[in-house]
Amino acid sequence: MTELDIGAVSRQSGVRPSTLRYYEDKGLVASIGRRGLRRQYHADVLERLALIAVGRTAGFSLDEIAAMFGSDGRMRIDRKALAARADALDRTILRLRALSKGLRHAAVCPAPSHLECPKFRRILRAAQQRGTARATYKAGKSKVPPR
Amino acid sequence: MTELDIGAVSRQSGVRPSTLRYYEDKGLVASIGRRGLRRQYHADVLERLALIAVGRTAGFSLDEIAAMFGSDGRMRIDRKALAARADALDRTILRLRALSKGLRHAAVCPAPSHLECPKFRRILRAAQQRGTARATYKAGKSKVPPR
DNA sequence: GCTTGACTTCAAGTTGGCTTGAAGTGGCAA
DNA sequence: TTGCCACTTCAAGCCAACTTGAAGTCAAGC
Numbered sequence: 001m002t003e004l005d006i007g008a009v010s011r012q013s014g015v016r017p018s019t020l021r022y023y024e025d026k027g028l029v030a031s032i033g034r035r036g037l038r039r040q041y042h043a044d045v046l047e048r049l050a051l052i053a054v055g056r057t058a059g060f061s062l063d064e065i066a067a068m069f070g071s072d073g074r075m076r077i078d079r080k081a082l083a084a085r086a087d088a089l090d091r092t093i094l095r096l097r098a099l100s101k102g103l104r105h106a107a108v109c110p111a112p113s114h115l116e117c118p119k120f121r122r123i124l125r126a127a128q129q130r131g132t133a134r135a136t137y138k139a140g141k142s143k144v145p146p147r
Numbered sequence: 148m149t150e151l152d153i154g155a156v157s158r159q160s161g162v163r164p165s166t167l168r169y170y171e172d173k174g175l176v177a178s179i180g181r182r183g184l185r186r187q188y189h190a191d192v193l194e195r196l197a198l199i200a201v202g203r204t205a206g207f208s209l210d211e212i213a214a215m216f217g218s219d220g221r222m223r224i225d226r227k228a229l230a231a232r233a234d235a236l237d238r239t240i241l242r243l244r245a246l247s248k249g250l251r252h253a254a255v256c257p258a259p260s261h262l263e264c265p266k267f268r269r270i271l272r273a274a275q276q277r278g279t280a281r282a283t284y285k286a287g288k289s290k291v292p293p294r
Numbered sequence: 295g296c297t298t299g300a301c302t303t304c305a306a307g308t309t310g311g312c313t314t315g316a317a318g319t320g321g322c323a324a
Numbered sequence: 325t326t327g328c329c330a331c332t333t334c335a336a337g338c339c340a341a342c343t344t345g346a347a348g349t350c351a352a353g354c
Contacts, residue, residue, distance in 0.1 A: 007330070017331075018313060026311095036320045037332045047262060054274050058246050062311070077261065079254040086250040089243050096240050099205050103233040107226040114224065115194060127201050154300070164301075165343060173341095183350045184302045209341070 002043040003032065009041050013049045027066050028052060058085055098126045149190040150179070156188050160196045174213050175199060205232055245273040 010017050023029045024039070029048055031039035048069075055065040068077050102123035111117035157164045170176045171186070176195055178186035195216075202212040215224050249270035258264035 005331090016313080019311085021332090022312060034332095037318095038320090038330080039332090050271060051262075054246065054249070054271055056311095057242065057274060058250060077253060082250045082254040086247045086254070089247040089250065093240055093243050093247070095204065096236050096243075099201065100233045100236040100240070102201070103205060103229045103236065106224060107229040107233070115198075124197060124201055127204060152301090163343085166341085168302090169342060181302095184348095185300080185350085186302090203341095 004041045004043055004045070005035070006031070006039040006041065009045055009049075013046055015049055023049075023052070023062075026062055028062060028069070058089060060085070095127055098123055102127060151188045151190055151192070152182070153178070153186040153188065156192055156196075160193055162196055170196075170199070170209075173209055175209060175216070205236060207232070242274055245270055249274060 004012070006017050006020055009015070009020060015023075020029065020039070024031060029041070029045050029052075032042050033040045052062075052065055055068070056062075060068075102120060105117075105123065106114050106120055109117050109120060111120070114120045151159070153164050153167055156162070156167060162170075167176065167186070171178060176188070176192050176199075179189050180187045199209075199212055202215070203209075207215075249267060252264075252270065253261050253267055256264050256267060258267070261267045
């Protein structure tokens with residue numbers, strides 16, 4: 001079975017070595033040994049990293065993701081939690097769509113101030129609805145995540 | 148014109164006093180005076196807070212939002228930036244939809260491990276596509292926003 | 295006049311997810 | 325066998341967006 005050096009895993013996955021070590025500390029991935037000091041990984045790790053990335057996109061924290069991998073290393077997913085997360089995702093999507101519409105309108109609206117535009121105000125209110133989800137970006141320097 | 152005490156603003160907006168002070172430090176909102184030590188606000192501040200909340204949902208950082216308010220206090224929005232953000236939002240939405248589908252499928256899929264399900268793997272790849280946007284939640288303890 | 299309670303300031307702490315820096319190690323090519 | 329360079333460990337640092345804690349202030353009600 002193909003055994004990968006940490007450097008190879010990093011190059012193939014786009015995940016930095018420091019991140020790989022961090023994930024190992026957290027129990028998200030496991031190395032299968034060392035060659036000298038260097039961690040060696042089973043090729044499966046690439047798939048797991050992809051899974052982790054997707055989980056993060058879905059809004060799961062690293063701890064939550066770690067909890068999804070059983071002690072046997074296979075996924076042991078709480079189907080209810082998945083459905084709940086999908087529901088949350090759908091709510092987020094609705095809000096983001098309203099927001100996207102609002103931004104697009106604001107970009108072309110001739111009103112002197114956006115607050116004076118009734119359409120913008122309506123969209124603003126719609127986007128406001130409870131459900132404190134947030135979309136965040138790595139774009140540029142702005143982090144976000146926020147709690 | 149109605150003048151609001153910081154406590155009133157906090158209650159009506161759901162934004163904590165500490166956050167209001169923080170926003171004032173950052174130049175996002177302005178108080179119009181004090182009664183004793185207490186900040187007093189123009190009723191307009193509620194609208195501005197709503198705007199800030201929406202901007203955050205759209206993925207703007209506080210600094211970026213601050214830059215959108217001209218020195219006159221009115222919005223001075225970069226229409227190009229708005230359109231770009233709407234585009235980014237739309238891309239995020241597409242990914243989140245793929246993800247939502249994937250989660251829902253995983254929640255009912257009978258395959259012993261999700262990685263063995265071709266449908267799940269396909270969705271996983273779709274959700275993977277570049278564009279490092281993230282959806283984050285305040286749900287429970289998990290913060291996120293992160294960088 | 296005294297208490298109360300909601301505010302005030304300022305510095306420091308929190309959170310999650312990493313990255314960075316210093317100092318060390320070891321496989322491999324020359 | 326010497327050097328290189330990519331790795332190693334460990335502790336500390338970073339980021340945004342707030343929150344918390346300590347110590348102080350003040351308007352209003354009793």
